Amino acid sequence: xxxxxxxxxxxxxxxxxxxxxxxxxxxxxxxxxxxxxxxxxxxxxxxxxxxxxxxxxxxxxxxxxxxxxxxxxxxxxxxxxxxxxxxxxxxxxxxxxxxxxxxxxxxxxxxxxxxxxxxxxxxxxxxxxxxxxxxxxxxxxxxxxxxxxxxxxxxxxxxxxxxxxxxxxxxxxxxxxxxxxxxxxxxxxxxxxxxxxxxxxxxxxxxxxxxxxxx
Amino acid sequence: xxxxxxxxxxxxxxxxxxxxxxxxxxxxxxxxxxxxxxxxxxxxxxxxxxxxxxxxxxxxxxxxxxxxxxxxxxxxxxxxxxxxxxxxxxxxxxxxxxxxxxxxxxxxxxxxxxxxxxxxxxxxxxxxxxxxxxxxxxxxxxxxxxxxxxxxxxxxxxxxxxxxxxxxxxxxxxxxxxxxxxxxxxxxxxxxxxxxxxxxxxxxxxxxxxxxxxxxxxxxxxxxxxxxxxxxxxxxxxxxxxxxxxxxxxxxxxxxxxxxxxxxxxxxxxxxxxxxxxxxxxxxxxxxxxxxxxxxxxxxxxxxxxxxxxxxxxxxxxxxxxxxxxxxxxxxxx
Numbered sequence: 001x002x003x004x005x006x007x008x009x010x011x012x013x014x015x016x017x018x019x020x021x022x023x024x025x026x027x028x029x030x031x032x033x034x035x036x037x038x039x040x041x042x043x044x045x046x047x048x049x050x051x052x053x054x055x056x057x058x059x060x061x062x063x064x065x066x067x068x069x070x071x072x073x074x075x076x077x078x079x080x081x082x083x084x085x086x087x088x089x090x091x092x093x094x095x096x097x098x099x100x101x102x103x104x105x106x107x108x109x110x111x112x113x114x115x116x117x118x119x120x121x122x123x124x125x126x127x128x129x130x131x132x133x134x135x136x137x138x139x140x141x142x143x144x145x146x147x148x149x150x151x152x153x154x155x156x157x158x159x160x161x162x163x164x165x166x167x168x169x170x171x172x173x174x175x176x177x178x179x180x181x182x183x184x185x186x187x188x189x190x191x192x193x194x195x196x197x198x199x200x201x202x203x204x205x206x207x208x209x210x211x212x213x214x215x
Numbered sequence: 216x217x218x219x220x221x222x223x224x225x226x227x228x229x230x231x232x233x234x235x236x237x238x239x240x241x242x243x244x245x246x247x248x249x250x251x252x253x254x255x256x257x258x259x260x261x262x263x264x265x266x267x268x269x270x271x272x273x274x275x276x277x278x279x280x281x282x283x284x285x286x287x288x289x290x291x292x293x294x295x296x297x298x299x300x301x302x303x304x305x306x307x308x309x310x311x312x313x314x315x316x317x318x319x320x321x322x323x324x325x326x327x328x329x330x331x332x333x334x335x336x337x338x339x340x341x342x343x344x345x346x347x348x349x350x351x352x353x354x355x356x357x358x359x360x361x362x363x364x365x366x367x368x369x370x371x372x373x374x375x376x377x378x379x380x381x382x383x384x385x386x387x388x389x390x391x392x393x394x395x396x397x398x399x400x401x402x403x404x405x406x407x408x409x410x411x412x413x414x415x416x417x418x419x420x421x422x423x424x425x426x427x428x429x430x431x432x433x434x435x436x437x438x439x440x441x442x443x444x445x446x447x448x449x450x451x452x453x454x455x456x457x458x459x460x461x462x463x464x465x466x467x468x469x470x471x472x473x474x475x476x477x478x479x480x481x482x483x484x485x486x487x488x489x490x491x492x493x494x495x496x497x498x499x500x501x502x503x504x505x506x507x508x509x510x511x512x513x514x515x516x517x518x519x520x521x522x523x524x525x526x527x528x529x530x531x532x533x534x535x536x537x538x539x540x541x542x543x544x545x546x547x548x549x
Contacts (some may be wrong), residue, residue: 011243029344030415032538034415034419037419039412039419040293040294040295040412040414040415041291041416043414043415044292044295075298075299075300075331076298076299076300077298078298079291079292079295079296079297079298079299079301079324079328080269080291080292080295080296080324081296081323081324081327082324083296083298083299083324084299084324084327084331085299085327116231122327122330122331123323123327132234147259178323180322180323180434180436182362184437186435
């Protein structure tokens with residue numbers, strides 16, 4: 001039987017896990033970005049996560065402080081659009097868990113909701129615009145519905161992963177409304193959005209890390 | 216990849232190191248290695264002029280740092296906006312107590328990073344106001360001017376803002392003149408071959424031999440049409456029609472013209488193209504007040520060319536004629 005919460009102190013390695021995922025998918029993300037962007041999404045993301053992981057290596061940080069460090073690295077060193085967007089994303093996550101000792105489904109939901117709200121503060125992106133919001137918003141909705149329906153944590157995370165995946169896949173048929181690819185209009189249809197892909201990888205890794213401690 | 220480099224990951228840092236060294240009479244590095252400032256800034260009481268953007272566009276952006284132009288610049292990765300911290304450090308490098316005019320191009324990343332940097336500067340008591348260049352006609356229809364990206368017209372914006380600031384204008388006046396400059400400027404480009412971001416190692420878009428991408432962006436963003444490659448005169452006709460009709464420019468207007476190669480289109484072709492453009496503009500009844508032809512705003516080794524036109528009034532003429540000294544543009548008055 002899976003537990004219904006994890007200790008925050010057990011999740012200190014989360015940034016390392018995120019770094020592994022992003023690094024493994026560096027070429028994949030750049031290739032997707034190359035279709036309608038400038039082909040450097042994977043490179044920039046990997047650079048940011050590598051720098052953060054390097055700064056953290058050998059240090060005993062907790063989840064909140066490590067996410068904060070990741071956020072600072074992305075905002076200060078990466079630039080582009082993804083630096084500020086994911087910088088705000090992880091900053092909000094860090095703040096959301098900073099005073100917690102354990103995380104259950106409602107805490108996890110709160111954390112992802114605050115990450116979504118933080119992005120909304122600096123970007124007008126909404127679902128349907130072919131951005132990372134097409135992955136993030138369905139994931140948030142799935143979590144909220146799990147809270148409402150009293151699903152157990154493990155099930156809720158599985159459903160969130162599916163929702164994120166489906167949301168990411170939905171960007172393929174969308175026409176870009178924001179960012180560099182929006183200048184393409186109809187020509188942006190038919191390929192995935194690179195930001196939605198990296199968001200899906202990030203949410204999946206977060207869920208996997210929590211689930212590894214639940215089971 | 217046919218490139219003279221050492222390491223694809225350090226191209227920006229290495230190029231900047233060389234650039235500052237070669238222009239040490241004009242430029243200085245700062246504590247932030249990606250922020251380069253003019254030797255003459257900050258100048259007591261003068262409004263600071265800042266810009267920034269992705270690298271790979273030389274002379275833009277660092278090549279416009281110097282005397283009576285840009286005071287400090289934030290240099291991002293190739294084709295990627297500098298992080299907020301870099302813009303913030305550039306604000307600090309340029310600020311002389313009279314505020315900072317941040318004159319940059321309309322791209323999602325730059326908009327976010329500048330916005331965050333302004334918040335950071337506010338805490339230090341540095342006032343920053345912005346003008347966001349949107350001169351690229353094919354990037355969005357005229358009813359969505361705010362969606363258009365900034366391209367080579369940014370040079371005219373910096374020229375006017377930089378001159379105005381040196382004349383002693385306050386922040387509000389510098390911003391108003393720079394805004395007027397870009398509001399009166401229109402650009403467009405055509406691309407003939409792609410470019411390679413060193414870290415990516417291969418072209419991330421294609422232009423088939425014998426074709427051209429009309430309305431291409433400075434990062435290879437597709438334009439409005441892929442057409443068969445035409446003669447210089449035919450390309451000039453297409454571009455003149457689009458640009459002149461957009462503002463619109465009218466017979467009797469005095470204009471500044473800027474033709475820029477995109478990286479691997481040689482001056483020989485640029486001057487053929489300029490000759491064709493000049494003839495067409497004169498055909499529209501426009502007076503060529505001042506012309507610039509060269510590699511002013513490139514996209515690595517992309518082949519292609521851009522046309523930029525600015526409609527001039529007396530204030531803009533005075534600013535355009537004002538002396539300036541930087542690697543990208545040096546002139547000694549009218």
